[in-house]
Amino acid sequence: MSSLPLRILVLEDHAFQRAYVVRVLEQLGCATVYEAADGAQALALLEAVGPVDVALCDLQMEGMDGVEFIQRVGTGGQVGAIIISSSLPADLRRAVRQMVSLLGLEFLGDMEKPLHGPKLRQLLEKRLQRMPEARPAAQPEPEVASEVQVRRALAERQLHAFYQPKFNLVTGGVEGVEVLARWQHPSGLVLSPSVFMPALERFGLLDEWLYTKMDQALAVQEQARRQGVSVNMAFNLHAGQLASRTLTANVKQLLARHGAVGHGVTFEITESGLLETSTVSLESLVHLRMMGCRLSIDDFGAGFSSMQRLCQLPFNEIKLDAEFVRTLEEEPRCLAVIASTLALGHTLGMSVVIEGIETTAQHRKLLELGCTLGQGYWYARPMSGPDLLCWLKHPQALR
Structure with missing residues (x-):
C-alpha cells in the first residue's frame, strides 16, 4: 500500500x-x-x-x-x-x-x-x-490591482475573455460557454478575476470591460460560425449595470457589428445582487429579452430572494450554485434541493444549469436526478479563444 x-x-x-x-x-x-x-x-x-x-x-x-x-x-x-x-x-x-x-x-x-x-x-x-504542488518561485500575484493598473490593462488590452463550456449531461454536446475574465499580465502570469474585478467595480469600469469582453467573445462566436458551430455566449452582468440606460443600445450595436443575434447571447445576473430592482433595471431586462437574449439567475440558492425574483423578473434560466454539487455525496439535503430546483424550473418553463461538476460520481448522480445541463471541470476548464475554437472541433482534446 x-x-x-x-x-x-x-x-x-x-x-x-x-x-x-x-x-x-x-x-x-x-x-x-x-x-x-x-x-x-x-x-x-x-x-x-x-x-x-x-x-x-x-x-x-x-x-x-x-x-x-x-x-x-x-x-x-x-x-x-x-x-x-x-x-x-x-x-x-x-x-x-x-x-x-x-x-x-x-x-x-x-x-x-x-x-x-x-x-x-x-x-x-x-x-x-x-494540495498545491511545489513550484518554482514566481512573481507573486498582487492582492488587488490599483486604479492605474486596471486602466492601463484595459487600454493595452491585457484583459482577455476566457471560456468555460456548458454541456448536455446526457449527450455530452456543447450547449454554450460562460465568458470569464483573465488578466494576461506583462510579467507572464495569468491573473484571476479576484485581482482586478474589485478595482473595475470600485472605479466604475465594469461597463467598459463588459463591452470589451463582449467584443472579444462575439468575434470568437463569429469564427465558430464559420467552422459550422453555433455556440451561445453567456456574460456575467453585475446587477448595478442594469440601471444603465445605454446598456441595451450598446448590446444591440455589438451584436450588429459581429452579425450576431440575441438568442446567441445569455446574461447571467447573480441572485444576491437583485435584492432591489429599479424600474430602469426591469426595463433593461425586458428589452434584453425582447432582443432575444436569454437571462439567467446565477448562483441560485446562495441568496435570500430566489422565489420572489423568479416570479417578478423575466429570467428563463436558473444556474444552481456550485455548493450544492460540492457536498452532494455527503449531504442528502443537497439531493432534495437539486431535485426541487429541477422541478421548479420545469414548472416555470426555465432551463436549469448545474454548476461545479468536478467528478464522475457527481455527474452520474445528477443524471439519476434528471439533470440535463451542467458546467464544471469534469467536462472542461476555462480556456482562451483560440483554444475554444480548437476544442469545438475536437472536444476531447483539452479534457
Missing part, C-alpha cells in the same frame, strides 16, 4: 477510539500522526509541532470540544482540512460542516464511528490531490 505524505492530528477524547484511529492511519501509511484528547491539548500540540494537513475531529468531548477547536484554528492556518468523526445527530454535523466552509477550511468528509479504513484513505487522497 502506498504511503500518504500527510501530517494528521487525531482529536478524540475516548482513549480506545483514539488509539484505534491512530493505528488505522499508521496502517494507511500516513507520514506523521499526532493525537490529542481535547481541543486545548490539540492547540498546544499545534503550537509545538506546527501546522498539520488534516485534523480528524470528534465534536463532543469534555473541556474544549471539537466545535470550539475548529473555530479557533479556522483563521490561523494551523490546519489545512477537516474530517468530522462524531455520533452527534446529522443536523448538528451539517451545521459544523457549514461552519468549516465559512472559516475557509477544506471539508473532506463526515465519517461515522468506527472509522472505515478504505473510506478514510479515500478522503485523505482527496486532500493530497488538492
Whole structure:
C-alpha cells in the first residue's frame, strides 16, 4: 500500500477510539500522526509541532470540544482540512460542516464511528490531490490591482475573455460557454478575476470591460460560425449595470457589428445582487429579452430572494450554485434541493444549469436526478479563444 505524505492530528477524547484511529492511519501509511484528547491539548500540540494537513475531529468531548477547536484554528492556518468523526445527530454535523466552509477550511468528509479504513484513505487522497504542488518561485500575484493598473490593462488590452463550456449531461454536446475574465499580465502570469474585478467595480469600469469582453467573445462566436458551430455566449452582468440606460443600445450595436443575434447571447445576473430592482433595471431586462437574449439567475440558492425574483423578473434560466454539487455525496439535503430546483424550473418553463461538476460520481448522480445541463471541470476548464475554437472541433482534446 502506498504511503500518504500527510501530517494528521487525531482529536478524540475516548482513549480506545483514539488509539484505534491512530493505528488505522499508521496502517494507511500516513507520514506523521499526532493525537490529542481535547481541543486545548490539540492547540498546544499545534503550537509545538506546527501546522498539520488534516485534523480528524470528534465534536463532543469534555473541556474544549471539537466545535470550539475548529473555530479557533479556522483563521490561523494551523490546519489545512477537516474530517468530522462524531455520533452527534446529522443536523448538528451539517451545521459544523457549514461552519468549516465559512472559516475557509477544506471539508473532506463526515465519517461515522468506527472509522472505515478504505473510506478514510479515500478522503485523505482527496486532500493530497488538492494540495498545491511545489513550484518554482514566481512573481507573486498582487492582492488587488490599483486604479492605474486596471486602466492601463484595459487600454493595452491585457484583459482577455476566457471560456468555460456548458454541456448536455446526457449527450455530452456543447450547449454554450460562460465568458470569464483573465488578466494576461506583462510579467507572464495569468491573473484571476479576484485581482482586478474589485478595482473595475470600485472605479466604475465594469461597463467598459463588459463591452470589451463582449467584443472579444462575439468575434470568437463569429469564427465558430464559420467552422459550422453555433455556440451561445453567456456574460456575467453585475446587477448595478442594469440601471444603465445605454446598456441595451450598446448590446444591440455589438451584436450588429459581429452579425450576431440575441438568442446567441445569455446574461447571467447573480441572485444576491437583485435584492432591489429599479424600474430602469426591469426595463433593461425586458428589452434584453425582447432582443432575444436569454437571462439567467446565477448562483441560485446562495441568496435570500430566489422565489420572489423568479416570479417578478423575466429570467428563463436558473444556474444552481456550485455548493450544492460540492457536498452532494455527503449531504442528502443537497439531493432534495437539486431535485426541487429541477422541478421548479420545469414548472416555470426555465432551463436549469448545474454548476461545479468536478467528478464522475457527481455527474452520474445528477443524471439519476434528471439533470440535463451542467458546467464544471469534469467536462472542461476555462480556456482562451483560440483554444475554444480548437476544442469545438475536437472536444476531447483539452479534457
